[in-house]
Amino acid sequence: MARGGRVIRLEAEAIPAAQRLDRTLADAVPELSRSRLKKLIEDGRVRIGGETIAEPSHRVKPGRAIEIDVPPADEDGAPAGEAHALRVIYEDDDIIVIDKPPGMAVHPAPGTPSGTLVNALIAHCGESLSGIGGIKRPGIVHRLDKETSGLIVAAKHDRAHAGLAAQFADRSLSRTYVALVWGVPSPAWGEIRGNIGRSTRDRKKMALLRKGGRPALTFYKLLKALGGGTAALIECKLATGRTHQIRVHLSGRGHPVIGDPLYGGQRKPPNALNDEQRAAVAGFRRQALHATTLTLVHPMTGETMSFDTPPPEDFQALLAMLEAKA
Numbered sequence: 001m002a003r004g005g006r007v008i009r010l011e012a013e014a015i016p017a018a019q020r021l022d023r024t025l026a027d028a029v030p031e032l033s034r035s036r037l038k039k040l041i042e043d044g045r046v047r048i049g050g051e052t053i054a055e056p057s058h059r060v061k062p063g064r065a066i067e068i069d070v071p072p073a074d075e076d077g078a079p080a081g082e083a084h085a086l087r088v089i090y091e092d093d094d095i096i097v098i099d100k101p102p103g104m105a106v107h108p109a110p111g112t113p114s115g116t117l118v119n120a121l122i123a124h125c126g127e128s129l130s131g132i133g134g135i136k137r138p139g140i141v142h143r144l145d146k147e148t149s150g151l152i153v154a155a156k157h158d159r160a161h162a163g164l165a166a167q168f169a170d171r172s173l174s175r176t177y178v179a180l181v182w183g184v185p186s187p188a189w190g191e192i193r194g195n196i197g198r199s200t201r202d203r204k205k206m207a208l209l210r211k212g213g214r215p216a217l218t219f220y221k222l223l224k225a226l227g228g229g230t231a232a233l234i235e236c237k238l239a240t241g242r243t244h245q246i247r248v249h250l251s252g253r254g255h256p257v258i259g260d261p262l263y264g265g266q267r268k269p270p271n272a273l274n275d276e277q278r279a280a281v282a283g284f285r286r287q288a289l290h291a292t293t294l295t296l297v298h299p300m301t302g303e304t305m306s307f308d309t310p311p312p313e314d315f316q317a318l319l320a321m322l323e324a325k326a
Helices: 021-028 034-042 117-128 158-170 245-252 275-282 313-323
Strands: 006-010 046-048 066-070 088-091 095-100 149-155 174-182 189-193 196-198 206-208 217-226 231-238 289-297 304-308
Touching (some): 034 066, 149 158, 174 313
Antiparallel strands (some): 088 095, 189 217
């Protein structure tokens, strides 16, 4: 067994009926994902009566004890930990909730190999991060665009990750955003439906598609008209979680998020704004979108938890400027 790992022993009485080995372990060891358990079996880390079994389909007979060698989370293949200041809203041994600043990507990618939220979480969580799928990394089930600020939750181990992923899949993990948009939506509240998929004209963008794509639903509510009716502060709740969903849906309704470089939010400020307001809009270099509320069920305790955070200073400064009379 690898140093720093552990051995899980399942006594004979814990095996109630004959069934496949992978299913037996999934029932008895819920803190490890099915994929992780399957890999442990195939790697020869499971023994029955002292005999190594490497076939997930092996039929386990009742009354035989099982041992599982669980190695420590592997740092090979995981991004490097990097110390970055993080605004931690909540943290325990299972999950961590972060108020992500604008300008920080969530995952490393070819264009952003470092300086991401994943890099920062690996450094911040340290030994409390037991790893996802055997790799020492946080488990993130929903994302925020690099220039979108706000709340995001990450799991520290497989079981918490599976619990959060299930909530994301059944839409019980609730997310509310605030946005500054061009124009004033009418009616003042409603829903936006439309399949979203990759644009056929620009592969960097998503688009509303008449055929194909994935169904998407956004609920919106007007909070305040701004700038003499040229802009608005709105609230959006996601019923689905498609890439760029809010930005695509609002742009499709003719109300792109102010500052959005992909979906029309960087258009020339209208003449109804005064010079200071136009300068503030021109100087806002990202989409004015913030994930303000996150509600979830704790994957280990079953407690319903809700977190709120106000928009960052740049968003609030632009809002205050647009609230002023032109």
